[in-house]
Amino acid sequence: MKILVLPGDGIGNEVTAQAVKALRAVTANGPGFEMTEGLIGDAALAVHGDPLPEATLEAARGADAILFGAAGTYESDLLPPEKRGGHGLLRLRKSLDLYANYRPVTAFPELIGASTLRRDVIEGVDLMVLRELTGDIYFGTPRGVHRDDRTGERVGINTMRYTESEIRRVGHAAFRAARLRRRKVCSVDKANVLETMALWREVMTEVGRDYPDVELTHLYVDAASMHLIRRPRDFDVIVTGNIFGDILSDAAAMLTGSLGMLPSASLGEGGRGLYEPVHGSAPDIAGRDLANPLASIMSSALMLRLSFGMEAEAAAVETAVRHVLAEGYRTADIAEPGSRQVGTEEMGDAVAAAIAR
Numbered sequence: 070m071k072i073l074v075l076p077g078d079g080i081g082n083e084v085t086a087q088a089v090k091a092l093r094a095v096t097a098n099g100p101g102f103e104m105t106e107g108l109i110g111d112a113a114l115a116v117h118g119d120p121l122p123e124a125t126l127e128a129a130r131g132a133d134a135i136l137f138g139a140a141g142t143y144e145s146d147l148l149p150p151e152k153r154g155g156h157g158l159l160r161l162r163k164s165l166d167l168y169a170n171y172r173p174v175t176a177f178p179e180l181i182g183a184s185t186l187r188r189d190v191i192e193g194v195d196l197m198v199l200r201e202l203t204g205d206i207y208f209g210t211p212r213g214v215h216r217d218d219r220t221g222e223r224v225g226i227n228t229m230r231y232t233e234s235e236i237r238r239v240g241h242a243a244f245r246a247a248r249l250r251r252r253k254v255c256s257v258d259k260a261n262v263l264e265t266m267a268l269w270r271e272v273m274t275e276v277g278r279d280y281p282d283v284e285l286t287h288l289y290v291d292a293a294s295m296h297l298i299r300r301p302r303d304f305d306v307i308v309t310g311n312i313f314g315d316i317l318s319d320a321a322a323m324l325t326g327s328l329g330m331l332p333s334a335s336l337g338e339g340g341r342g343l344y345e346p347v348h349g350s351a352p353d354i355a356g357r358d359l360a361n362p363l364a365s366i367m368s369s370a371l372m373l374r375l376s377f378g379m380e381a382e383a384a385a386v387e388t389a390v391r392h393v394l395a396e397g398y399r400t401a402d403i404a405e406p407g408s409r410q411v412g413t414e415e416m417g418d419a420v421a422a423a424i425a426r
């Protein structure tokens with residue numbers, strides 16, 4: 070059971086270290102994992118001049134699962150794409166064809182007060198954003214900044230592109246996921262304006278016919294963002310494209326109290342998965358022991374379940390997270406008056422200790 074650990078940049082380092090602690094704690098009495106570490110993002114750019122060096126990609130191809138932290142910094146975001154730390158992550162997802170990004174959104178009862186939303190709106194929220202991860206405006210060509218021949222003005226271009234088969238495969242992933250949940254899929258698009266999204270809706274409707282036991286609804290992304298905040302409990306699986314999924318899941322994170330509470334799993338056709346917190350590298354709080362490691366720790370639980378079939382161990386990690394929340398441990402992003410505010414490291418230690426109990 071080979072795990073490649075890619076902490077990346079910023080708080081990626083701190084949170085991934087806590088997830089590794091959880092993995093070690095939960096397998097303390099077993100054979101454990103073979104864990105190796107690699108470079109990605111700005112950290113790799115600094116050493117290899119490339120945010121996704123060949124050695125990292127090779128190691129990823131040879132691993133059973135990848136535990137990823139975060140990539141990119143404010144500085145490299147302004148460089149050409151091939152020099153941006155965050156681009157290393159996009160290339161990794163694309164190279165491994167990890168097209169289905171599962172982002173569970175769970176409102177923990179202990180954290181209801183940490184959300185700015187009303188209790189009666191968020192209580193019991195349990196939904197899954199399934200973000201397509203290898204297509205869309207993120208990868209479509211033509212792209213770039215060009216000089217317009219006629220006006221001499223610079224023009225920025227991105228192309229929203231999906232093939233039918235790309236939509237179909239993530240559609241099937243959504244319906245399969247819904248069958249393990251409450252059998253509802255909401256497909257989010259902008260079919261009234263964008264041709265790519267008109268195709269998206271058409272193909273999702275076709276896929277839906279294979280799953281008569283699952284309810285399929287469609288929403289435009291603008292309406293979906295409103296309903297996500299207004300009536301989040303009505304959603305089960307939300308399937309959408311790369312860019313809309315990126316935006317909607319950050320909004321959905323606020324239902325849980327913090328972006329620091331959203332884990333994710335990215336899967337393709339093989340068993341190999343990439344597991345990462347939904348949040349980015351947060352350079353403003355990096356290295357200050359302030360980051361919430363729970364999204365990363367819960368991502369490791371998804372890894373145990375989905376890549377290694379270790380359901381009992383996955384549940385043990387998730388139960389440990391619930392225990393520490395019930396005991397009042399809170400990082401700054403989810404702190405409330407009267408709670409026990411701790412740093413990244415102490416939160417990771419508390420979860421590891423709860424696993425060992």
Ligand code: GGG
Nearest residue numbers: 138139140155346347348349
């Ligand atoms: N752990 C997620 C992360 O590092 N995000 C930074 C990033 O560049 N994300 C691009 C994206 O997911 O669209």
